[in-house]
Amino acid sequence: AQTVTQSQPEMSVQEAETVTLSCTYDTSESDYYLFWYKQPPSRQMILVIRQEAYKQQNATENRFSVNFQKAAKSFSLKISDSQLGDAAMYFCAYNNTDKLIFGTGTRLQVFP
């Protein structure tokens, strides 16, 4: 069975600095998708970024980028120029059969 592990329950970063959130997963499949979702205190689940496993190029969305290491089954999220509004829970998720499997989340605090 596929699993997703986020080993950092909490992280903190100073405004304008860079932070990296870690995610590892386990699967025997070769074709799948990986996602990062953000959940602010409002409770909404917001898609941050998406990576297709067959693409070697790392996905980027403005200040958010990933480091996708397929062989190592690692999918980390880098947030550059952190802003106060980035404070939230971040969930890594895996999908290959139309069902998402989530990690347990990392709570990110951003300090002024």
Add this chain to the structure above:
Amino acid sequence: DAGITQSPRHKVTETGTPVTLRCHQTENHRYMYWYRQDPGHGLRLIHYSYGVKDTDKGEVSDGYSVSRSKTEDFLLTLESATSSQTSVYFCAISRGDQPQHFGDGTRLSIL
């Protein structure tokens, strides 16, 4: 935002009572999902639907049933609510080849 509406947004009820949560979409997406979110567990899939009257179980389906009689509506029923089902429930929709989009969640408290 994707057109997903969950109702109610909050509910408090007593152990042993039936509870139904509704998810309504205006996107005509084929796939609909119900998750629960608990501290330390992230989101876990309860049931999902891949078409009208086509549903399947997820990871934590015991004690829950679902129905989908129309493309736009996906109902989650707790047949006899227990305190362990106190949680935040999320509905999500997907076309299948695109990421899932989530509703705003329903906070359910069972006393």
